[in-house]
Amino acid sequence: MTTIRTTNFFPALGAGATPLDIATAPENPLRLLESWVDHVMAIEAVEPMFVTLATASASGVVSSRTVQLLAIEEDTTLFTTNFGSRKGVEMLETGRVAVSLYWRETAQSVNFTGSVEDDRGVQASRVASFHGRDLPDEAAHLAKFQALVESGEPIARPDYWKWFRVRVDAVTFWEGHPESMNRRIHYALKDGAWSKGMVQA
Template sequence: MSRLTPETTNSFPALASGATPLDVASAPENPCLLLQDWVHHILSIEAVEPMYVTLATASASGVPSSRTVQLLAVEDDALLFTTNFGSRKGVEMLETGRAAVSLYWRETAQSVNITGTIVIASDAENDRRFAEDSRPVQAARTVSFHGLPLDDEAAQLKAHGDLVASGEIIPRPDYWRWYRLVPDAVTFWEGHPEALNRRVHYARSEASWSHGAVQS
């Protein structure tokens, strides 16, 4: 059995060939536009699950928690994802109005850390997006109650299958909603083999962004 030692773990990733190097001089004023460029590239090289990210929240008393969620879109001013309103993350986002997202792509040695405010989509948008999901996904979100004990998995699977096969319109459960993280701070990171990693940090003040290179 191998053991983890400083010698075996102290390696440094480097930006993959084909990826555009991080350059503060050419970085756009809006960090979401740079993130869109990075996402476009990572999707083009067929990286493994590139749109699964770490979403961190905290309770009103400051107890942190994190989990992996699917990032659905990078808009010009926000990141879009969906979850159960009654889940721990849903409750904590409602309590504090804030969250953080971290992305890491091993294939390109790039990561992005984002903090910001949370905006819950309108009922009309929630209904529209739910209606666009496949029936199996709609059914899963209807018969699964996030975080509650699972006493009978067979019964849950049957309820899911029956709902999918029913052919009836599946209405959106009130607890299933879409969320936007509106950034107020973003840090882009790019690996370097000598550990002199490149970082560009963005900070927003009211309606405008400022950015600059920061040491790793």
């Protein structure tokens, strides 16, 4: 049996990252998320946009997985998935998700929750693949994909593969500081207005 030992090491804010400051934190947390993303992009952090997306079934059974955060918009974040997948079915059942991300380069983390909005306007092209289905013959699958690519025919967009937006309604920003004097700011949306405050970390 392998025993995994934790150490006292705790990450601290990366050089060049702007420390969290409640005095200057923007009114809308998505603007802060954008500025953090701009920074991790600028320093070429490793795969900075892969995040954990958690969902729950109507009966309260929870699940999570890695997805790509594709865009941050005015009040929403954008993702894409197969709505026949477990997460897709659960999002349809509850209309809610939680998202977590952590960047080791800056020792910053963001957790947010929100409601799911189907985006019919932007459909991803996923014809050859039905995500999550058994793949008994990979060669045939690849041949089908190749034939489709080479056919020159217009590629239809299947309706199960959808972009979706998360309309964000609560966000917590966390960053590591030396001696575990970590810093957290929590935002909550109520009646259309954001409030924010520091939380002991």
